[in-house]
Amino acid sequence: METAIQSFLFDGNPISSKKYGEGHINQTYLVVTDKGKRYIMQRLNDTVFKDCEGLMRNVDAVTSFLAKKYDDSRRCLHLIPTKDGKAWFVDKEGKHWRVYDFVEESVCLQSPRSLDDFKNSGAAFGNFQAALLEFPASTLSETIPNFHNTPARYVQFKESLIRNVAGRIDEVKEEIDFILSREEDASYLQNKLNSGVLPLRVTHNDTKLNNVLFDEKTNDALCIIDLDTIMPGLIAYDFGDSIRFGASTGAEDEKDLSKIEMSLERYKAYCDGFIPACPGISPEEIRSLPYGAKIITLENALRFLMDYIDGDVYYKIARPEHNLDRARTQIKLVSDMESKFHQMLKIAEAFIKS
Numbered sequence: 001m002e003t004a005i006q007s008f009l010f011d012g013n014p015i016s017s018k019k020y021g022e023g024h025i026n027q028t029y030l031v032v033t034d035k036g037k038r039y040i041m042q043r044l045n046d047t048v049f050k051d052c053e054g055l056m057r058n059v060d061a062v063t064s065f066l067a068k069k070y071d072d073s074r075r076c077l078h079l080i081p082t083k084d085g086k087a088w089f090v091d092k093e094g095k096h097w098r099v100y101d102f103v104e105e106s107v108c109l110q111s112p113r114s115l116d117d118f119k120n121s122g123a124a125f126g127n128f129q130a131a132l133l134e135f136p137a138s139t140l141s142e143t144i145p146n147f148h149n150t151p152a153r154y155v156q157f158k159e160s161l162i163r164n165v166a167g168r169i170d171e172v173k174e175e176i177d178f179i180l181s182r183e184e185d186a187s188y189l190q191n192k193l194n195s196g197v198l199p200l201r202v203t204h205n206d207t208k209l210n211n212v213l214f215d216e217k218t219n220d221a222l223c224i225i226d227l228d229t230i231m232p233g234l235i236a237y238d239f240g241d242s243i244r245f246g247a248s249t250g251a252e253d254e255k256d257l258s259k260i261e262m263s264l265e266r267y268k269a270y271c272d273g274f275i276p277a278c279p280g281i282s283p284e285e286i287r288s289l290p291y292g293a294k295i296i297t298l299e300n301a302l303r304f305l306m307d308y309i310d311g312d313v314y315y316k317i318a319r320p321e322h323n324l325d326r327a328r329t330q331i332k333l334v335s336d337m338e339s340k341f342h343q344m345l346k347i348a349e350a351f352i353k354s
């Protein structure tokens with residue numbers, strides 16, 4: 001950490017650094033200098049990201065592209081260079097580090113404070129799509145191959161069941177059955193992509209509410225963060241991941257499942273923000289959105305449960321059954337979405353222009 005801190009061109013001398021935020025993947029620190037300037041410094045998770053160089057090239061290219069579009073510097077992330085002019089630093093152990101300007105006077109939410117917050121976040125992700133419309137997609141590295149290829153996730157899941165590394169599968173039979181019984185549903189969007197019905201766009205792929213910063217004063221959704229998984233993908237998954245996290249009436253790791261529901265009111269608010277902001281969204285894409293919500297939630301249930309079965313090697317955990325608790329909330333959400341699916345589809349279809 002010390003050599004990494006010394007390598008970046010901060011405004012002033014760093015006087016403190018401490019762990020920061022609620023992300024599940026990278027090590028994130030808040031660094032403050034003697035001039036009172038604040039920064040976000042991150043060490044990339046190289047278990048999750050096998051190609052950190054490719055990832056950092058993506059982030060550098062996307063942030064530079066976006067910076068030219070916005071007058072207000074708080075609207076996108078800015079990388080701080082190293083003292084020798086590089087966009088990231090590699091330490092002696094081969095770990096990759098980066099520093100962003102801290103987006104000041106902003107708040108990060110774990111759940112929307114109002115329907116307007118959620119609608120605003122939808123508009124921000126829709127605008128993000130619009131801003132990247134002309135970004136050269138072919139220059140992007142695939143930072144996690146098959147990231148939202150749900151059928152491929154099922155293949156990994158079954159392999160993990162066979163390995164049963166942590167010896168936990170007997171205690172989670174019910175959850176495993178839930179996931180396996182929905183394997184066919186999980187291919188719905190991938191099939192539409194393969195047959196050319198749905199197009200690939202440059203998508204964010206990790207559109208949780210805590211990957212948006214809101215303006216502290218105006219409550220406007222200001223800045224999209226966590227750009228590690230920007231890759232070509234389906235718009236339905238960007239929509240869906242926002243719904244999975246922000247339309248849930250409880251936290252992702254809530255133990256009391258009676259608190260977990262997918263709020264149709266919030267779903268509608270997100271549609272109001274997202275769909276009109278998405279450039280050239282086709283009727284087929286609009287119809288795919290509720291499927292995106294259900295499938296990405298199922299995919300997250302599978303991923304959390306698989307990590308529990310694998311012995312907690314992927315996500316950060318704060319308690320022994322953390323990944324299992326997370327898998328259970330996702331399963332509850334999938335069930336709830338199944339019972340509300342007809343209404344979800346109707347709400348989305350109302351945005352198709354006749």
Ligand code: ADP
Nearest residue numbers: 021023024025026040100101102103108210226
């Ligand atoms: P992870 O990939 O681990 O989720 P993120 O890049 O999302 O890491 O960062 C973790 C948290 O750090 C965010 O949820 C947010 O609270 C905070 N954060 C990240 N970047 C900034 C920034 N530039 N300004 C202010 N806060 C930030």
Ligand code: GN1
Nearest residue numbers: 022023024025206208211226229300
């Ligand atoms: C991770 O990095 P973070 O916490 O924003 C994960 C997402 C999951 C999410 C579940 C690179 O997101 O795919 O949906 O946790 N990111 C990666 O909360 O795997």
Ligand code: MG
Nearest residue numbers: 023210211226
């Ligand atoms: Mg994050």
